[in-house]
Amino acid sequence: MLKLFIAAVAVALLYWIWTKKNHIFPGKNNESDPFITTIEAIELQTYLDWDTPVSCLESDGIRYGKQFKQKTPPELPHEHGCRCEATKLFYTSEDVFQGTSPISKHKSALGELSTKDALLLKNILLEIKTNSIDDSFTDLIKKFQVNDFSDEVRSRAISMAEHAFQDTQSK
Numbered sequence: 016m017l018k019l020f021i022a023a024v025a026v027a028l029l030y031w032i033w034t035k036k037n038h039i040f041p042g043k044n045n046e047s048d049p050f051i052t053t054i055e056a057i058e059l060q061t062y063l064d065w066d067t068p069v070s071c072l073e074s075d076g077i078r079y080g081k082q083f084k085q086k087t088p089p090e091l092p093h094e095h096g097c098r099c100e101a102t103k104l105f106y107t108s109e110d111v112f113q114g115t116s117p118i119s120k121h122k123s124a125l126g127e128l129s130t131k132d133a134l135l136l137k138n139i140l141l142e143i144k145t146n147s148i149d150d151s152f153t154d155l156i157k158k159f160q161v162n163d164f165s166d167e168v169r170s171r172a173i174s175m176a177e178h179a180f181q182d183t184q185s186k
C-alpha cells in the first residue's frame with residue numbers, strides 16, 4: 016500500500032513539474048537570452064608606465080559595485096604618481112562570468128594597448144617591482160612569454176620593463 020502511495024505521489028510530482036516547466040525555464044526558445052542581465056560597476060584602470068606604483072598595478076582591473084566583493088572604489092589618486100582612472104561601466108552577466116570587460120583598450124605610455132598586451136605588461140611590471148631576487152633582467156623576462164606581445168609593441172614593452180628593472184636596481 017505504501018509503495019502504491021509513493022508511486023502515486025511521484026507521478027503527481029512529475030506531472031506538476033511537467034506543467035510548470037514553462038514557468039521554471041521561461042523563454043528558453045526565445046532568441047534573446049533572458050538570463051543575461053546588465054550589471055553596473057566601476058572598473059579601475061591604471062596607466063601603464065615604467066614608474067607606475069605597485070598599488071596602482073595591483074588594483075588595475077578591479078571592479079567595484081553592488082554585485083561585486085568590493086562595493087566602493089578607493090579615493091584616487093592611490094599615491095604619488097598614480098594615474099588610475101575609474102570608469103563606470105555596464106557589464107552583461109556574461110562578461111562577469113567569463114571575466115571579459117567592455118573596456119577593450121588600455122592606456123599606457125606606449126599608447127593604447129590591447130587587453131592582452133596590457134595584462135602581460137602589467138604582470139611583468141608587477142614581477143619587477145615586487146620580486147627582487149632575480150640576478151638579471153634576462154632571467155626575469157625569461158619567465159614571461161614575451162612573444163605573446165603584439166609585434167608593434169613587443170620591443171617597446173620590453174624596453175619599458177628594462178627601464179623599470181634598472182630603476183629597482185638603482186634603489
Ligand SMILES: [Zn+2]
Pocket residue numbers: 061070071092093094097098099
Ligand atoms: Zn592608482
